[in-house]
Amino acid sequence: MVLNRKIAYINLSSGKITQKVISKSMRALYLGGRGINMHNLYHHIPPKADPIGPDNALLIGTGLLTGIPALGAGRCDIAAKSPLTGAVGDSNIGGFFAIELRLAGFDHLVITGKAEKPSYLWVNDGDIEIRDASNLWGLDTFDTQKQILSDNSDELIKSLVIGEAGEKLVRYANVRTGMKNAAGRTGMGCVMGSKNLKAIATRGTLDIEFMYPDQLLDYCSEMNTMITSTRWARAQSKWGTLIIYSNTNTTGLIRTRNLQLNLLEDGEDLEPEVMDRYSFGMSGCFGCSVHCRHRYILKDGPHAHFGEGPEYTSLGAFGTMVGCNKMDTVLAGNHLVNKYGIDTLEIGGIMAWVMELYEKKLLPEKMTHGLKLEWGKVEVLLELIKRISKREGVLGDMLADGFLPSIAKIGKESEYYAMQIKGMSNLHSDERPTPSLALGIATSTRGADHLRSRPALDLYGLPEEVLKEIYGHSVSSEYTSYEGKSRMIWWQENLYAITDSIGTCKFQTVFCAVNAPKFEEFSKLIYLTTGLEFSKSPLMEIGERIITTERMFNNREGFTRKDDKLPERFYKEPTPIGLPIVKGKTLDKNKINTLIEEYYEIHGWDNNGIPTEETIKKLGIETKHSNRS
């Protein structure tokens, strides 16, 4: 059965590998994926551990529903203490790795220690080996995967790999699989690099038995039909996430030139329809019926390549945030970060920041080695990506450590322009007109982050009775309003914690349409897949448990309410352009503070953002630290 999959504990220093079946009681508390990873994060990493030291644990987890043919149920959660923020490190990756790992007999890996030399893990049908990766070290993320296939003479192997950025311990290096998929955020590739771990390769031929297969297939078919019938899914399968740009850049909800503007004028070359020039089809992840990413060719010029994507995030990273209005440049930047294995969103945010500092003459000339950090110059962008990924020169090496160490080196005045929370860059959305989105990024456990709680429904102006039915509480249908938004964020956070733990795609939830899957549908899928019974309320409680465990980890590492802080710029500088409802907007600090207090209260945390004893007891969270490896 699905529930007989194992967890393996791998110590790269000693070479010791043990494995055991994941208990039903653990499933009942945390499901799988992000949930079990967060339990292990709290219990397998000693307090105040060095994120790039051997005590940090790299945690790999497939979702509880991995393998079902619906809702993109092939996602894998990767966690560790973040080397970028020192807080919860956690990132989610699509593609085909998770299903292969489950076919190989494992749902979770807990990797500690540090290998003496470059190594990779080989996971195959119940066995795990630590193998020499000397011939892989130095290869980019594409060639690393190809070399593993070639070395093992098996085209069906799936790998999680790092590129040069991970090897060089860039604090926001990512983990990659396939042409485009990335566990982008919080520097999980840096943690792999710090352990001399170049890759985790897996091949599985074991059966996966579902509890009620016939009914499960019928229900998966129903779910897929429902998703593909939405206009959202039809748009995604034609234009991908780039479709978001059409709205944000027309309305004025997109960060441009760091945060100097909120839409890119003359930005028509970044419209989603422009991808028709390059795209020759769409592809998707395991279990997905939407297929939201382009397969494309940039045919001409010095940056010609074949690739997949880009996501909306890269449109910001190499487009609006750095003042560039050419799709060719976005594609070139997107390809380069995929090759080096570095977070597109983080590097985009940090490049936009230093460009504004350069413009304002706040960046010491000696740091740039003659590189003119002017907006929108493709060669400047690509050179900066290279320098950061390879830690070349003073500037590249400094920026590779992320915002907070760079602020310390450049000077206090630079902090105001850094669009970061807890040391992590924000998506290129402009949250000044949208209090719910602002609350979400302020309180996210992993730093400025749109994927922990983003209430996409808030942007659609849905009737308030519809919102009340979903959220169980009055919520204003105006996205500029503060009313009811704390409960909205709390609810979305719980939903996404469950989504990340069952291993399905966040897009294929109520994110895309009011009738798309929520807790009730997840309950049924879990039952048909595993036989485990959870109604809506216990599932919401599991979401609460996961988020509160994350919060407890952060508290232990020194994070409290003082860190749930938005950039001051959101309060001081009004949005300069955009349509009437957006133009001239700042956030109200008092109202945001009230939202944060309400949000803490709903969670059962105190005014300092610390879970109360009563809440911890109610949620049954084990607090005793146990480092078993």
Place this chain on the structure above:
Amino acid sequence: MTTCKIELIFHAFFREITKTRKILEEISDDCTINNILTQLVNRYGNEFDIIDPSTGKISNENVILLNGKSIRETNIKVKDKDVLIFSLPFGGG
């Protein structure tokens, strides 16, 4: 009767139908969203038939922004220089 000029912006499927990103439209000053939708259905076809017959409001599958504000009601009067965007759910990243 006086007239006013408004801007209509089309995204996604709406752009495919109209084959343009933006048009300027001259309308009467008592024109409502409902009147505009009727005109668009007449001109471009049923892609613009986006009113949910069960509620009489713009269906939840579409996002119509009037000067950036999402609207569902169709009896709203449109003013000179208004911008009306025809789009789809667009959250994410």
